[in-house]
Amino acid sequence: MRRERSCRRVATVTAGGHSSLMLPGVSSGDSAHQPSTVRAAGASAMSSRRFWAPLALIVLGAVGLRLTYVLGDRVGKGVQGDALYYSLQADAIADGRGFTCPIVLPGICPKPVAVADHPPMTALVLVPAAWAFPGDRAKLLTMAFFGTIAVVVIGLLGRRVGGPRTGLFAAGIAALYPNIWINDGLMMSETLATLSVALALLLVYRVRERPTVVLGILLGITCGLMMLTRAELGLFVPLVALPAVLLVRVLSVWRRALIAGVLVVVTVATVSPWVIRNMNRFEKPVYLSTNDGITLAGANCPAVYSGKVLGLWTLCLGQPPPGDQSVVDAYLRHRGLKYARDHLSRLPVVLAAREGLVWSAFRPSTVVRYNRGEGRESWASWLGFATYWILLPVSVAGVFVLRRRVAVWPLLMQFVIVTITAAAFYGLIRFRIPAEVAIVVLAAAALDALFHRRAAPRADTPIPLVAVGPSAEIA
Secondary structure (H helix, E strand, C coil): CCEECCCCCCCEECCCCCCCCCCCCCCHHHHCCHHHHHHHHHHCCCCHHHHHHHHHHHHHHHHHHHHHHHHHHHCCCCCCCHHHHHHHHHHHHHCCCCCECCCCECCCECCCCECCCCCCHHHHHHHHHHHHCCCCHHHHHHHHHHHHHHHHHHHHHHHHHHCHHHHHHHHHHHHHCHHHHHHHCCCCCHHHHHHHHHHHHHHHHHHHHCCCHHHHHHHHHHHHHHHCCCHHHHHHHHHHHHHHHHCCCCCCHHHHHHHHHHHHHHHHHHHHHHHHHHHHHCCCCCCCCCHHHHHHHHHCCHHHCCCCCCCCCCCCCCCCCCCCHHHHHHHHHHHHHHHHHHCCCCHHHHHHHHHHHHCCCCCHHHHHHHHHCCCCCHHHHHHHHHHHHHHHHHHHHHHHHHCCCCCCHHHHHHHHHHHHHHHHCCCCHHHHHHHHHHHHHHHHHHHHHHHHHHHCCCCCCCEECCCCCCCCEEC
C-alpha cells in the first residue's frame, strides 16, 4: 500500500549544474552556495562529546608512552646536568632546608647557604614526590604527569585556533612527538615550560576573542609562573601577551590599557616573592636566578667560538672571587660579556652556529653527543630530529591554513623568542620548546585541512539536499 503526500522535488546540485529544488526563503542564487554551507556545517558539527572522548584516548596513549619511557628506560640510569640539581634541590626543600646548597661540598658549598641556581618552579613541583618517596622514580613520574597535562592543553589550544579536529590532531602530535616526551622523562624544566607556554597561548587567544580583566589576571599569573620556570620565557610578556591585549580593537584604548596594566601587575606580583627573597639573601642583586653568569661565561669562551662545540656551551669558570652566588654570578657575567666584546669579529660565525644548532640545521651529530651529557639517549635524539624535519614543513602549510581564520602571529612569535634566546646564549634543541608548541599546533591545522579536503565531496559529485516538507512516498 502506498500513500502519496504532496512534496517538493528532491534535487541534486553539482558544481556546474543547477538545482531544481526551491527551498522556502532561499532564492535560486542562494542555492548555488549550498555545497559550501553543507561542508561548513559538517566541519563545525563535532560536539563536545566527540572531542573529549577521542582526546581521552589520546591522553591515555600519552600516559602509556611516557610511563613506558620512564619506567622502562629512565629509571635506574640516574639523572645528569640540570636534572641532578632539580632532584637534589627538591630533596633539600623536602628536608626543610629550603633553597640552600643541596649538597655540602668543600670549596663549592662549604655550608648550607642560600642558592638560586635556577628559577624555583621545577624544584618546587618535585617536592611532594621527594617528601613521600625516596629516589628519583616518583619525581620522574611527576614530570610525566605534567607532560600529559601539557598534551591536553595543547589539544585545547589547537581547538581554539582551528576547531575540534585540529585540537585532536595537536594533542595526538604532542603525545607522540619525541622532542616533547623526551623532556618528560628527564626531570628538566622543559616539561613545565611546554605546559606554561601552551596555557599562555590558549589564554592569549581567549583574551583576543573575549578580553576581560579576569582573563588578564589569569594570563598574568601564567606568565609569572612561566618566568619562574625558565627566565628567558619572560620574553613572552612584551612580545606576545601585551600586544595581544593592546591590539584588541573591540575595546576602547582606556580599557585595553587597563587590562594590559593588570596583566603586568599580576605578572610582577607572581614573581615578586622569589625576587624579594633573592634580594634579601645575596650580596648583589639577583632576580630570577644566578644562572645567567655561568651561562654567558660558558657560551663565550675559546672552546665554543671555534672547533667541534662551536655555538654550544662548556664550563669556563676562570678564577671566581670569594663571595656568595651573586658575586660569582656577576664575575662570570662580566667575563662572558667581555670575551664577546673582545672577539666581535668572530661573533657573527658564533651566532650563525647557535641558530643553526637550535633549529637543527647545523651539526646534528654534535648535538646528539652533547645531549647524551644531559641524559638524552642517542636514539631518542635522532628520532626527534627526524620527526622535527617532517613536522616543520607541515607547520609552514599550517600558517597558510590558519592565517585567514585567526591571528597566527602569537604562534609565530614563539620562533622569535627561541631565536633571541639562542642568539643571546647558545644553541640547544631544548631551548626550542616555545616553537615546538607552535609547530605542533600549526602542523595539526595543516593535517586537519588535508583531512577535510580528502573527506569533502569532489566538485563533480552530486550532493543530495534534504527536502523541506513531507517526503514523497511511504510504503
